[in-house]
Amino acid sequence: MFEPRWKTTLKALLYLSPALIVIAVFVIYPMFRSVWISFFKDYNIFKHTGSGFGLDNYKWVLNDGRFILALKNTTIYTIVVVPVSVVIALFTAVLLNSKMKGMKLFETLYFLPYITNLIAIGLAFKFIFNSTYGILNRILGLFGIDTIMWLNDPKYSLPALIIFGIWSGLAFKIVVFLAGIQGINKQYYQAAKIDNTSRWRTFTKITMPMLSPMIFYIGIISFIGALKTYVEVVGLYGNNPGPADTAMTIVYYVYDLFYGANEPPRAAAASVILFLIILVFTFIQLRASKKRVQY
Amino acid sequence: MKVRLENLTKKFEEVTAVNDATLEFLEGKLTGLLGPSGCGKSTTLYLIAGLFKATSGKIFFDDEDVTRKEPEKRGIGLVFQNYALYPHMTAEQNIMFPLQNLKVPKKEARKRALDMAKLVHISELLNRKPGQMSGGQQQRVAIARALVKEPRILLLDEPLSNLDARLRLEMREEIKRIQRETGVTTIFVTHDQEEAMSISDQIAIMNEGLLQQVASPQEMYRNPVNEFVAKFLGNPPINIIETEIKGGKVDAGGFLMNTGTLPDQPVHVGVRPESFRLDANGSVKAVVQAMEYTGRETLLFAYLGEKLCKVIINADIIFKKGDSVSLSLKEKSMLLFDLEGNRLYV
Amino acid sequence: MKNVYKIITYILLAAGAVIMLFPFFWMITGSLKTYNQITATPIVWWPVPAQWNNYTTALEYAPFDIYFINTVIVSVGTTVSVLITSIFAAFAFSRLKFRGRDTIFSILLSTLMIPSQILIITNYVTVAVRMQLMDTLLALIIPFTASIFYIYLLREFFNQIPEQLYLAAKVDGTSDWRYLWKIMVPNAKNALITIGLFNFIASWNAYIWPLLLTNSESKRVLSIGLKYFSGEAGTDYELLMAAGTIVIAPLLVIYLFFRRYIVEGVARSGIKG
Numbered sequence: 001m002f003e004p005r006w007k008t009t010l011k012a013l014l015y016l017s018p019a020l021i022v023i024a025v026f027v028i029y030p031m032f033r034s035v036w037i038s039f040f041k042d043y044n045i046f047k048h049t050g051s052g053f054g055l056d057n058y059k060w061v062l063n064d065g066r067f068i069l070a071l072k073n074t075t076i077y078t079i080v081v082v083p084v085s086v087v088i089a090l091f092t093a094v095l096l097n098s099k100m101k102g103m104k105l106f107e108t109l110y111f112l113p114y115i116t117n118l119i120a121i122g123l124a125f126k127f128i129f130n131s132t133y134g135i136l137n138r139i140l141g142l143f144g145i146d147t148i149m150w151l152n153d154p155k156y157s158l159p160a161l162i163i164f165g166i167w168s169g170l171a172f173k174i175v176v177f178l179a180g181i182q183g184i185n186k187q188y189y190q191a192a193k194i195d196n197t198s199r200w201r202t203f204t205k206i207t208m209p210m211l212s213p214m215i216f217y218i219g220i221i222s223f224i225g226a227l228k229t230y231v232e233v234v235g236l237y238g239n240n241p242g243p244a245d246t247a248m249t250i251v252y253y254v255y256d257l258f259y260g261a262n263e264p265p266r267a268a269a270a271s272v273i274l275f276l277i278i279l280v281f282t283f284i285q286l287r288a289s290k291k292r293v294q295y
Numbered sequence: 296m297k298v299r300l301e302n303l304t305k306k307f308e309e310v311t312a313v314n315d316a317t318l319e320f321l322e323g324k325l326t327g328l329l330g331p332s333g334c335g336k337s338t339t340l341y342l343i344a345g346l347f348k349a350t351s352g353k354i355f356f357d358d359e360d361v362t363r364k365e366p367e368k369r370g371i372g373l374v375f376q377n378y379a380l381y382p383h384m385t386a387e388q389n390i391m392f393p394l395q396n397l398k399v400p401k402k403e404a405r406k407r408a409l410d411m412a413k414l415v416h417i418s419e420l421l422n423r424k425p426g427q428m429s430g431g432q433q434q435r436v437a438i439a440r441a442l443v444k445e446p447r448i449l450l451l452d453e454p455l456s457n458l459d460a461r462l463r464l465e466m467r468e469e470i471k472r473i474q475r476e477t478g479v480t481t482i483f484v485t486h487d488q489e490e491a492m493s494i495s496d497q498i499a500i501m502n503e504g505l506l507q508q509v510a511s512p513q514e515m516y517r518n519p520v521n522e523f524v525a526k527f528l529g530n531p532p533i534n535i536i537e538t539e540i541k542g543g544k545v546d547a548g549g550f551l552m553n554t555g556t557l558p559d560q561p562v563h564v565g566v567r568p569e570s571f572r573l574d575a576n577g578s579v580k581a582v583v584q585a586m587e588y589t590g591r592e593t594l595l596f597a598y599l600g601e602k603l604c605k606v607i608i609n610a611d612i613i614f615k616k617g618d619s620v621s622l623s624l625k626e627k628s629m630l631l632f633d634l635e636g637n638r639l640y641v
Numbered sequence: 642m643k644n645v646y647k648i649i650t651y652i653l654l655a656a657g658a659v660i661m662l663f664p665f666f667w668m669i670t671g672s673l674k675t676y677n678q679i680t681a682t683p684i685v686w687w688p689v690p691a692q693w694n695n696y697t698t699a700l701e702y703a704p705f706d707i708y709f710i711n712t713v714i715v716s717v718g719t720t721v722s723v724l725i726t727s728i729f730a731a732f733a734f735s736r737l738k739f740r741g742r743d744t745i746f747s748i749l750l751s752t753l754m755i756p757s758q759i760l761i762i763t764n765y766v767t768v769a770v771r772m773q774l775m776d777t778l779l780a781l782i783i784p785f786t787a788s789i790f791y792i793y794l795l796r797e798f799f800n801q802i803p804e805q806l807y808l809a810a811k812v813d814g815t816s817d818w819r820y821l822w823k824i825m826v827p828n829a830k831n832a833l834i835t836i837g838l839f840n841f842i843a844s845w846n847a848y849i850w851p852l853l854l855t856n857s858e859s860k861r862v863l864s865i866g867l868k869y870f871s872g873e874a875g876t877d878y879e880l881l882m883a884a885g886t887i888v889i890a891p892l893l894v895i896y897l898f899f900r901r902y903i904v905e906g907v908a909r910s911g912i913k914g
Contacts, residue, residue: 030763367814
């Protein structure tokens with residue numbers, strides 16, 4: 001209700017300054033700086049000098065076989081992990097919404113993976129996936145399935161990463177969906193019950209439409225998150241992105257260029273490309289949602 | 296403390312919320328600031344409080360110009376519609392909070408808080424938090440918090456509108472009592488004309504940013520300066536009969552009135568429902584359309600010629616639809632307005 | 642019919658819970674097995690007797706105690722700083738009126754779209770080269786002393802506190818400083834706990850930044866120490882599981898005590914790690 005004046009503006013700036021200084025130095029400045037660096041063919045990060053201004057780095061990255069592979073892996077990972085985990089999470093949330101005893105306990109258990117350290121739990125997955133004494137192969141063996149080299153066979157390394165990715169992303173989605181379902185006005189369900197609506201129809205005709213904005217929101221967040229997958233790879237494979245780079249993601253590629261190959265300008269170019277990919281897909285999804293989201 | 300507004304204007308970008316208001320709030324009295332929602336009454340209150348800065352014009356407390364003063368330097372107490380109590384503090388901590396701002400020693404602050412609690416009758420609730428109190432109790436705490444620093448002026452912004460009907464009547468009396476006991480100059484914003492009439496020593500009525508009239512409740516009710524004021528006060532509302540002045544006379548549904556030297560023109564004649572009298576010798580016959588019983592009295596809907604009018608009659612008289620009743624009306628209870636709504640005086 | 646549904650629901654939920662929890666169970670039990678039990682057929686489900694010395698052996702290989710202390714210092718350091726900078730900034734954005742407020746705020750929000758990979762490249766130069774903070778714990782704290790996302794979240798919470806409280810306090814002569822600490826902060830207590838927990842957990846699990854900015858063993862945090870250790874220990878899974886448990890145990894304890902804040906925080910704001 002107070003109106004802004006120079007005195008109040010000055011005071012506000014004082015309150016804002018600690019955060020704004022940090023944000024300016026570590027968010028705003030690097031945003032432009034990195035894009036700037038990405039245009040230099042050679043850039044010395046110690047002397048802040050560069051030469052060969054142009055699109056060379058972008059051309060190089062887009063022609064790099066490892067980048068194409070990373071793009072392919074990340075795309076497969078994303079289009080499997082996002083829909084599968086959203087569907088499982090939605091289904092689980094509906095079950096957790098039953099008016100039965102013990103649901104709070106289940107909710108607590110399901111949410112546990114959310115807080116976990118992916119490097120640490122990645123070791124547990126590594127152990128589970130181990131080809132000789134991992135429990136997964138031993139259980140599959142009971143059904144007569146031959147030993148699978150989950151982490152060493154190029155055919156299975158990406159599926160292993162996908163399994164890990166689905167597992168680690170479920171908790172968050174379940175909790176958000178459950179909160180969304182519980183936020184739907186109970187009267188819709190009471191009305192449906194009076195009209196003797198079947199469970200399946202109640203789900204498809206009430207829960208899904210009412211939840212569609214949230215499903216869409218979670219979809220976009222998971223989509224962006226999946227495009228940026230990185231720590232899962234480290235957790236599962238450690239020092240390499242799977243056999244023959246079969247589990248290499250775009251972000252892994254970026255860091256590998258930056259840290260492993262010591263090519264900051266090329267890494268910067270790759271990260272800008274990643275940003276553009278995210279931007280384009282988010283835009284497309286937002287456009288699509290205008291037609292699909294039901295209210 | 297007298298509060299005087301001089302040509303006070305407040306603009307929000309395109310909208311003029313308060314337009315050139317000049318008025319004086321009486322010292323030690325309770326003034327009701329009345330008007331429909333969006334009329335600028337709350338804006339006026341916040342201008343007096345200093346929460347808004349005037350676009351132009353001046354505000355005086357006695358002879359001191361406070362227009363540019365910060366709210367905390369004005370010595371006012373403000374009570375909000377939703378009480379604005381601090382939810383994490385007890386009633387006592389809430390009341391003491393303004394004193395702590397002023398660095399009043401703790402012992403004295405406590406004593407003053409207890410005195411205030413006694414004044415507003417919440418001594419036994421001091422350890423409760425707002426969430427554990429009823430709306431009326433919270434309102435009392437809010438008043439105590441506003442009064443504890445002994446303000447020069449007490450401002451109340453729609454203080455009763457969040458309460459249910461019974462509590463509202465009770466708190467109305469309470470605010471009147473507290474105002475009398477403390478003698479603090481009080482300005483009370485409300486959109487409820489009945490509330491304003493019953494509580495105020497003086498009413499200032501606003502519409503669309505413009506101050507319409509300042510007067511005592513009785514004076515304003517009997518002698519409104521324009522059609523808006525006449526219509527806004529009174530429930531059931533005043534009857535408005537559209538007619539015209541012809542040759543120094545006006546005919547309002549059969550009742551004739553001498554208009555002296557007023558020129559011929561179309562006019563609206565306002566007649567309060569209680570001004571009609573059932574009178575066997577009455578000059579005008581009306582046809583009963585419907586009746587509404589309120590217990591204390593009866594509201595009669597009757598046609599005066601073409602016009603359906605509301606007439607208040609004694610509760611124990613019963614009519615049927617289609618009955619014919621004779622009415623009389625004193626000439627001085629007919630209020631004349633031109634088509635712009637301005638009062639025409641004979 | 643109703644009971645059939647009930648039973649099916651319980652079975653499905655229990656099966657799901659087993660899958661969600663199994664990696665934790667397998668890690669903790671694995672950390673207490675002998676190498677023989679790890680590799681034995683048939684599968685050993687429960688380690689008897691528990692091999693607590695796996696933990697001491699792991700500690701002999703790598704100084705997890707030092708990693709642990711470093712991680713606590715960094716997590717507490719960033720969390721305290723983020724809370725303070727967020728309280729100030731969120732207060733300014735939600736209560737103080739100043740020129741350009743909405744513009745600044747929307748610019749800040751739009752930067753949340755930028756992937757952190759873009760920022761890290763330049764930030765590495767800033768911190769390691771310009772600030773000369775390579776291989777220090779300070780380097781792990783400084784870039785994370787303010788967070789646009791938490792400012793945004795806290796502002797939402799602050800906005801829920803009625804504006805009239807602020808006006809009432811103004812009329813009573815309360816300074817902005819006093820209002821912030823006496824009214825806003827106590828009323829946003831739950832939100833602050835939630836934000837603090839999220840930041841602490843995120844900092845605890847941070848990987849790429851500490852990997853880039855530290856070399857020496859004495860400056861490593863748990864995630865990094867664990868990564869190097871997993872390279873050295875190879876397939877000694879009982880040791881790997883012990884080390885993993887050391888990293889995860891504090892998170893489990895936090896979850897046990899603050900579950901309500903974490904779950905509600907996620908549910909309410911849809912926070913993604």
